Amino acid sequence: MISIASTATADPVRVEVRGLSKSFGQVRAVSDLGFTVEPGSVTGFLGPNGAGKTTTLRMLLGLMQPDAGTATFNGAPYTSLPEPLRTVGAVLETAFHPARSGRNHLRVYCRAAGFPLSRADEVLVQVGLADAGDRRAGGYSLGMRQRLALATALLGNPGVLVLDEPANGLDPEGIQWLRGFLRHMAHDQGRTVLVSSHLLSEVEQTVDRVVIVGAGRLVREGSMEQLRSGADGAGTVLVRGPDVARFAEVLRADGAQVVQEDGTLTVHGSTPADVGRRAFATGVELHELRSRTSGLEEIYFQLTSGSEQFAAPSPTVQEATR
Template identity: 40%
Template structure:
């Protein structure tokens, strides 16, 4: 079985002179949660629309589940929520989903299952126009889950949700992947992505800057040390970690060592007569890495999403 659920090669979208997506080549693997990250206007939604066959690329190719994007036999195996849900305001949540289910030859059992997954069963009989923003978003996610699709594309699925609803949505996404489904998640909430995504792609100015596992992007953990006298601490730290693995920072010394090395380091510092005030492991957050990457990549005014 092909491990790649989504594969793009040189995917490009141009609107006249304006370049929205610039030669994006990315892969989404079966059973993973893939985070698609980028600032507003970076080209995320345009890329997702090409993956779903909603718009045609100007150049390049996109394959979904081993077939060209937008083919009828592909569409039935994909569920998506892109740029917010759109439903009939005068119909109830359940009737809106029933309408969508009929187009996919699905029965009421699929509707009830999707409503239960997003915790909307109790409010399914209410009209859509009476829903809060968070409830509308959950109904949109429910529509993407109809029929248990192999690939689920979610564009900002936690938009409008309260903290409890966001936690429930994160748990749902993780459970989908554990059940064998593949989730492509576009989000600006980097803490959320860091918690639940296996791999991420970072896009800015229409170009894919990096595609990697979350832990690869964040890099290795380091140890922060505050000790006095500092010169003596530096000498010990260089002996333990190596001369090129110790850096002075405003917060103390930073060593390229894992947390497992902390006990031995403290023993050596104390044996050398150094007073140890703090030894703590530190890791760069995905947010820090993201802002570094997007700040380094200039965008041009003619590029839009």
């Protein structure tokens, strides 16, 4: 059993990125990027490889100087925070001395930051490594190293968590735990959680909001509901029944956009309530009536198509079956 309990955090922290830009020679990595990460929610930071995600996170954490723009925590840049580790906990990569135990790794950070050594034991319990704290970090699996990195980020009991690919190496049980942990941190404790990940199916089950970038620019920002409302599949209703052909004519006469295929109607720009009301008034029998909502993966590819840094041609049928 892995604990997700932790000490309540201080005042909520709002993360704001405004007009952020960064170039490396002739390469424009980030261009006039702006978005907000709200407290009390989990925000997914998504984009293809080379979209500028890691560069943005490094500028947010004061590890890289932007050419223009700001990245702030309640109005203050990371480098101006009086106690940064108590405000922001971050994991951009995992690096440990292989001969040092997980507990001693954490105690080194406690001493450097002025935290009580007891925090090492507390965060080991939080991330499920209490029984492995005395083992050498060099013998940890990839998933265990990910948990140890998260424990390090939690030492200061920060109001903000910034995590880059935190699910890498976790088994299904660990991924499920991480999902609950992050949502607990945000929803129950009011923390601000920003997660960069390529695991779109897992992101969809975890986050409240998304920020999608492509080629260094903002592509879309908003809640999952807002994202779906701007996707091709939003505002679409699927209808099945024994007399859909007649019903299609009725709907078209009302000005609806209707596609009929294999006994199914796809009605664009409408809601199940509207379609159901019209079916009742017309006396049409329906066997199925539901909204068609796009999944995050479908929406993501719609929005980022053409912004990939490395795009390979799709294999032919012959190549795929060799």
